Amino acid sequence: MIDFSSTFKIALRSLRVNKMRSILTSLGIIIGVSAVIIMLSVGEGAKQKISKDIESTGSNLLMVMSGSTTAGGVRMGGGTQPTLKLKDSEAILRDCPSVEAVAPVVSEVKQLVFSNQNWSTSVYGVTPDYMTINNWEIQDGHSITEEDDKNATKVAVLGSTVVTNLFGDLDPIGKTIRIAGRPFKVVGILKSKGQSSMGQDRDDTTWIPLSTAQKKLFGTNFPGTVKFINVQAKTTDDLSDAELEIKALLRERHNIGKNKDDDFTVRNFTQMMETIKQTMATMTLLLGSIASVSLLVGGIGIMNIMLVSVTERTKEIGIRMAIGAKAIDIRLQFLIEALLLSLAGGLAGVIIGIVIAKSVELFTGMNVVLSPISILVSFGFSGFVGIVFGFYPAYKASLLNPIDALRYE
Amino acid sequence: MSLIEIKNAVKTYITGDTSFSALDDVSLSIDSGEFVAIMGASGSGKSTFMNMLGCLDKPTSGSYFLDGIDVMSLNSDELSEIRNSKLGFVFQGFNLISRTSALENVEMPMIYKGIEPNERIRRAKEVLKIVGLENREDHFPNQMSGGQQQRVAIARSIVNDAPIILADEPTGNLDTKTSIEVMEFFVKLNEKSKKTIVLVTHENDIAEYSKRIVRFKDGKIISDEVKR
Numbered sequence: 001m002i003d004f005s006s007t008f009k010i011a012l013r014s015l016r017v018n019k020m021r022s023i024l025t026s027l028g029i030i031i032g033v034s035a036v037i038i039m040l041s042v043g044e045g046a047k048q049k050i051s052k053d054i055e056s057t058g059s060n061l062l063m064v065m066s067g068s069t070t071a072g073g074v075r076m077g078g079g080t081q082p083t084l085k086l087k088d089s090e091a092i093l094r095d096c097p098s099v100e101a102v103a104p105v106v107s108e109v110k111q112l113v114f115s116n117q118n119w120s121t122s123v124y125g126v127t128p129d130y131m132t133i134n135n136w137e138i139q140d141g142h143s144i145t146e147e148d149d150k151n152a153t154k155v156a157v158l159g160s161t162v163v164t165n166l167f168g169d170l171d172p173i174g175k176t177i178r179i180a181g182r183p184f185k186v187v188g189i190l191k192s193k194g195q196s197s198m199g200q201d202r203d204d205t206t207w208i209p210l211s212t213a214q215k216k217l218f219g220t221n222f223p224g225t226v227k228f229i230n231v232q233a234k235t236t237d238d239l240s241d242a243e244l245e246i247k248a249l250l251r252e253r254h255n256i257g258k259n260k261d262d263d264f265t266v267r268n269f270t271q272m273m274e275t276i277k278q279t280m281a282t283m284t285l286l287l288g289s290i291a292s293v294s295l296l297v298g299g300i301g302i303m304n305i306m307l308v309s310v311t312e313r314t315k316e317i318g319i320r321m322a323i324g325a326k327a328i329d330i331r332l333q334f335l336i337e338a339l340l341l342s343l344a345g346g347l348a349g350v351i352i353g354i355v356i357a358k359s360v361e362l363f364t365g366m367n368v369v370l371s372p373i374s375i376l377v378s379f380g381f382s383g384f385v386g387i388v389f390g391f392y393p394a395y396k397a398s399l400l401n402p403i404d405a406l407r408y409e
Numbered sequence: 410m411s412l413i414e415i416k417n418a419v420k421t422y423i424t425g426d427t428s429f430s431a432l433d434d435v436s437l438s439i440d441s442g443e444f445v446a447i448m449g450a451s452g453s454g455k456s457t458f459m460n461m462l463g464c465l466d467k468p469t470s471g472s473y474f475l476d477g478i479d480v481m482s483l484n485s486d487e488l489s490e491i492r493n494s495k496l497g498f499v500f501q502g503f504n505l506i507s508r509t510s511a512l513e514n515v516e517m518p519m520i521y522k523g524i525e526p527n528e529r530i531r532r533a534k535e536v537l538k539i540v541g542l543e544n545r546e547d548h549f550p551n552q553m554s555g556g557q558q559q560r561v562a563i564a565r566s567i568v569n570d571a572p573i574i575l576a577d578e579p580t581g582n583l584d585t586k587t588s589i590e591v592m593e594f595f596v597k598l599n600e601k602s603k604k605t606i607v608l609v610t611h612e613n614d615i616a617e618y619s620k621r622i623v624r625f626k627d628g629k630i631i632s633d634e635v636k637r
Contacts (some may be wrong), residue, residue, distance in 0.1 A: 006526070010520075013509070017508045315504070316506050316507070318504075319504045319505075320521075321489065321492075322463070322465060322492060322498050322504075323492065323493065323498065323517055323518045323521065323565065324489050324490065324492050324493020324494070324518055324521040324522065324569075325489060325521050326485075326486045326489045326490070326521070327485065327486060327489075328486075329521060402465045403460050403465050403466055406465075406500070406504065
């Protein structure tokens with residue numbers, strides 16, 4: 001019969017006797033477990049952040065950008081030539097069966113003034129659909145309406161960063177601001193989206209009706225053009241179809257010859273986000289694996305110390321065997337010692353890991369998500385390491401011949 | 410049948426292609442309540458014999474019955490059990506577990522017997538009192554004198570109420586005065602507690618405490634005299 005509580009006590013005592021050594025041995029496990037927890041929680045945080053981003057940017061999103069000019073064989077990149085027309089936007093909605101909605105946008109950076117405050121921000125000329133396609137929500141007031149767009153009224157919807165900078169604590173609804181010197185009435189405030197995964201402040205934005213922007217605010221040499229068109233496909237599966245349909249339609253509408261390059265760019269926003277998400281997951285896995293290597297190294301440290309301990313205590317093992325310890329008693333004693341070392345290290349690692357992960361969140365503002373599963377898994381893994389690396393020394397101890405062991409000095 | 414019954418025991422060690430007989434056809438029986446001293450020069454086979462007697466080792470051939478149990482047929486775990494319940498060991502170097510209190514050292518055989526903690530502590534305290542160390546319970550071996558350590562070892566050997574005590578040069582590391590104290594203890598255990606005691610020594614005045622002296626030479630018993 002095995003008396004676990006006594007075996008446990010014996011193991012605990014021999015660890016206490018060599019305090020410094022026990023702590024140093026556990027250190028490997030402590031570092032391993034905390035590293036795994038930190039890596040997994042930072043990775044999980046980033047993943048959730050991107051998922052939230054995808055959600056807040058709008059799902060099934062394509063972005064059609066105007067113009068890529070070519071000068072002497074050098075392509076100048078998206079937006080260099082205003083080739084997209086409002087009519088293109090209408091045609092996409094009408095002629096592409098995979099498209100659910102479109103939102104043509106013009107934008108320019110302008111200075112906003114209220115009272116004695118001023119703030120420069122991107123001013124977007126949008127249609128009412130822009131809000132729904134891009135998953136924006138209204139905090140207060142209302143968004144740009146069909147009426148506003150039709151009548152080219154001078155109204156503005158402000159992002160929260162703009163509100164803070166222009167109004168401070170005042171309620172902006174109903175107030176009149178000046179955009180590039182022209183008066184606009186504030187009708188709504190957008191609910192904050194925070195930073196994008198790319199680090200942009202998405203709340204630093206101001207919306208006015210598209211028609212207002214085109215006719216009354218932005219002077220342009222190309223009337224009727226838009227900067228980009230956000231397109232929402234019917235479903236995620238329709239994204240690639242929509243992309244092809246739009247490309248074909250625009251090439252036809254812009255009279256682009258067979259071997260000529262597109263004068264527009266279609267970006268699959270959702271797919272890009274998904275790719276980033278997958279990359280993040282891979283990174284997390286990679287970092288987690290690297291961290292778990294240190295757990296493994298910690299395990300080897302435990303095995304090393306346990307082997308030293310068995311050799312050091314050969315005589316003790318002999319005495320125990322002489323007075324009646326069976327092989328299993330000896331094996332259990334050393335196994336429990338190894339397990340205690342690794343679990344104590346695991347526990348300390350969990351605590352340190354949580355503390356560091358929380359500090360990372362506090363000091364860098366990174367999104368950190370501590371999942372109970374990652375904590376449990378890394379703690380369990382530390383126990384597993386203890387058993388695996390404790391087994392050989394324990395087994396070796398139990399194989400000792402009592403006479404030889406007694407004689408050992 | 411006697412308590413200890415050894416017949417034609419041979420122990421041969423083979424190193425490379427040479428073999429060496431540490432025990433050569435030894436037969437000996439010891440009855441319950443005897444106090445036997447085993448004497449002989451080093452290399453005479455007395456240690457090998459004691460290891461065999463103590464069920465730490467099995468003879469190469471021959472038979473060994475301990476309290477009616479055929480030791481030759483036991484595996485190592487069963488030998489552990491027999492050592493735990495039938496035998497108490499007292500060694501020359503005391504062999505207490507270091508950095509472990511006297512009380513816990515004495516408790517140890519009972520742990521392996523599966524006796525529950527409260528009973529263990531009660532009995533350990535009891536036997537420490539018998540050996541006169543009731544106020545040394547919490548002392549570690551390195552905080553005690555040789556005589557005190559040996560008394561802890563004696564307490565440990567009797568705590569499981571084993572009928573046989575095997576003492577291997579128990580006074581080898583002690584001065585004369587302490588040796589006499591320890592030997593008087595063995596006499597008391599033999600006479601009052603009716604323990605069977607087998608003692609290995611090379612000192613004649615230590616052997617004098619026993620009632621029977623068995624002498625070994627070259628792996629054989631050369632004399633076996635019962636006193637008085």
